[in-house]
Amino acid sequence: MTTTGERPVTPVGEEPVTAPGGEMYTLVERLYPLCRSITGDGVRATLEIVDEYVPLQVHEVPTGTRVLDWTVPQEWNIRDAYIADSTGERVVDFAASSLHVLGYSVPVSATMPLAELRPHLHTLPEHPSWVPYRTSYYKPDWGFCLAQETLDALPDGEYEVRIDSTLADGHLTYAEHVVPGQVPDEVVVSCHVCHPSLANDNLAGIAVATFLARALARETPYHTYRFLFAPGTIGAITWLARNQERIGNVKHGLVLACAGDRGHLTYKKSRRGDAEIDRVLRHVLASSERPHEIKEFAPYGYDERQFCSPGFNLGVGSLTRTPYAGYPEYHTSADDLDFVSPEAMADTLAVCREAFAVLDRNRRYVNLSPYGEPQLGRRGLYDAIGGRSDAKQAQMAMLWVLSLSDGEHGLLDVAERSGLSFDTVAAAADALAAAGLVKA
Template sequence: MRPAADAEVDVGIRIYALAARLYPICRSITGEGVRKTLQVLGQQIDLTQHEVPTGTPVLDWTVPQEWNIRGGYIKDASGRKVVDFADHNLHVLGYSAPVHRTMPLSELKAHIYTLPDQPDLIPYRTSYYSEQWGFCMTHNRFLAMEDGEYEVMIDSQKADGHLTYGEYVHKGETDRDVLLSAHICHPSLANDNCSGLALLACLAKAMRGRKTRYNYRFLFAPGTIGALIWLAHNEANAARIDHGLIVSCVGDGGGPNYKRSRRGDATIDKAMEYVLNREDRKGTIKDFSPYGYDERQYCSPGYNLPVGLFQRSAFGTFPQYHTSADNLDFIAPEHLASSYKMIMEAIDILELDWTPLNLFPKGEPQLGRRGLYSALGGDKSAGETAMAYLWVLNLADGQHSLLDIAERSGMAFSDIVRAAQLLRENDLLAEAA
C-alpha cells in the first residue's frame, strides 16, 4: 500500500484529468454543452439527467429557450478571420443571437467586448435574458483591426427546448441531507468551474464505497436558474438539507476561502472554519453576502438554508477570473487534491459529529476503573487523552455537539470524537435526543 500522500496526489491527478476533458466543451445555461458535460461526468457516477422544458415557470423566473452554437467568426475584407469560435469558445457572447452580415468596423465595434487592462486575454461575457449578439476578443487584436467592412457570422440558435441539469444522490442511513453543488454553465473556464464539477464528481464516486449517516446530494446545474429550478421542484428535499456547500474555483493555489451561510452559525460554517484553520491552512472566513454563486438562492430569506461557499481564490479577486487565462495551466492537481481533502474533512466532521449526553453527570465518573485514566497520579497535566474525556464529559449536557466541544476545548475534533466513542462504549455517554 502506498503512503497517503501519494493517494492524495492520485486524486488530484484524476480530478485534473476530468476537468481537462470538460474544459473544451462549450457550455451555457442550456444546450448540448451541458448535456455533453453531464455525459462525461456520468462516466464517474450514475447521474440522473433532468430536462426542464422551455417556458416552464420557476418561482419568479421562466425557463429560457435552449441555446446552441455551431460556429462564428469575424472576417476582414481580405477574407481573413479576425476571430473564430473554433479557436476559443469564449469568442462568442454567451447566448448570442445569430447574425450574418457585412458591416463597417464603426458599426461592429458596439458588438465587441475586450479587456483593455488585460489586452492579451479574451473576456467571458453572456446575455442570457436580453437579445444581443457579440464577440469577445483580446484588446490587442481589436486594436489591430483596420477600418473597413467586416463579415460577421454567428451560427447559433435559440429555440424551445430544455434546460438540463444533473443530480446524484448517495444514500445514507438517515433521511437528512448534505447538498454539494457546482455550477455547470460556464464554458472554457478551468477553475470556474471545470474544477468544481470534476472535484464533486470524483468525490461522489469516492462516497459510493462509504456507509454514511447523511444522504449526499450532488447537483451539477446551471447557475441561478438551475438552483431555482431545483429549489422550486424539491420543497421536501430542500427541507431535509442539514448542511450544504457550493463548490467553485477549487483548482488554483489561492485561499482557501469560505463564505458563511446566511445563518452564520450553521454546523457547516463551524466545520469549514475548523477545517480551514487546521494544518496552517490559514483560511479566510467571510460572512455571508448576497453575491456569488448559488448560495445566493439557497440562502435567500424564504429558504435560508445552511449552505456556504468553498473556494480557493475567491471569485472576482484573481486576474484570470472570467477570462481566457482561466485555463488548464491555471489549475493544478495538487491544489485540486488539497481542496478535495478539505471538503472531505468537512464531510468527516458532519458524519462524525453528534451531541453527547453524560449518563453520570454528577461528578466525574471513575475513569480509572474503566481503564480510561492513568493509574499513576501526580503528573503536571492529565495528558491529551484524559483531557479529551474530561472535556466531553463536562460539556455533554445535550447542548454541545462534539464539534462545539472541539471548538471550546481547542482540541482536535478527531481526539474528541475518539474520546466520545470510548466513553459511549463504556456506557458513560448516550446520544442526546
C-alpha cells in the first residue's frame, strides 16, 4: 500500500488463483463488520485489507477541495453509538451492526423521552425484522436505524442517546491499482467502498474487482487496467476532477456492484449505448448462454452516472447481478453474508475475465490480399488447422476474417456476423496474421 505519488512496489503474488469464489467470500467476510462511509477510517481499513490482495495506491484528498461541481466534505468518524433504556441496557447498539447509526450522524449525547426520539428513528415497517441503511451526508442530522419490531417493543420512557462521532476537516480517501498493459489506452474498473455492513452492495463488488485485478496482474494485458476503489458519487467525482488530463486515455470502463447475489447477471449499457464495452458484454453474455439481461442506460444507479455524464460521456457500463434497488434486501440488514454466495461472485468474475479477454483482442485487421480470396492451401492454412476437431469452423473463421478485414470491422463484428465464437475468430486472425495475410 502506497500513498499518492508513489507507485506500488509490492510484488504480485505468484500462487495460482484457485477457487476464487471461496477467497472472494473470505474477503467479503473480513470487510463486512467495518463501518464504511464516504470518508473516514472505515474506508482506510477496507483499503488496507484489499491491499493484502493487490497493492493499492491510496489517495487522501483534503476536506474543502473543489472537485467539479462539488466540494470534498468533512471527514466523518464514529467510535460508538447507542440508545440505552432507563436500566442502562443498550436497546440499539452500533457495536452490533454498523447499520444502526444514520451515516454522517453529528454527535449527540442526551436523554429524552421516546416521543422526542422517534423522529430520529428509521425502520422498515414492511420488513419488521430488518434494519434499514440510511445516511445524511450533506444535511447535518443524527439518527438510528433499527428493526420495526425492536421499536415496537420499546416502552415509553426516557432513553439515553449517544453518538460518539466526529465530523471535522480531514480527507476523502480512495485507492487505485493499475495493471500496466501493452498500450496506454485504459480500461477503468470501478467499485464503491462507502457502504457499511452490506454484503452484496458493495462488498461483493470490491471482492470481484480485487480478484479481477489480481488475475490481470499475472499477465500483461493489451489494455492498461485501472482499478478504482472509491466512495460512491463524491469519490468518482473526485477521481474525475483529479484526472481530467488522463480521461482521453480511458477508452472503456466497467462499474461493478451487486456482484454476489444469486440473481442472473445484468449489464447496463453506457450512455453511448453502442460503445465497444457495450457490444463486448452483450456478446459475452449472449454467447455464454447464461440467463442475463441487457438494460439501456439511465442516469441513475452507481458511478456510471459520473463517468457517463455528458461532458465525459465515457464508454463505461455497469455489471451487476440483480441491479440497483432491484431486490427487497437492498440497503437493509438482510443484504448480509447469507445474501451473497461464492458461486455467484465466481460467476461474475468469470464473465468479467471473458469480457476483458474479448476487449483486449478485439482489433481491426486489414486484409493484405483483398482482391479475391488468397490461396490458403498454398500457405498450409488448411493443413495448419486440419487436425483440429473444429477444423471446419476454423476455416470458416479465416474466410470471415478475410472478408470483413477492410479496416471497418473488428473481430467482434466478425464473431457477431459469422455466428462463430470470438475465440475461434481471434485464432483465425492470429493464423492469418502469422501468414502475412492480415495486419492489425
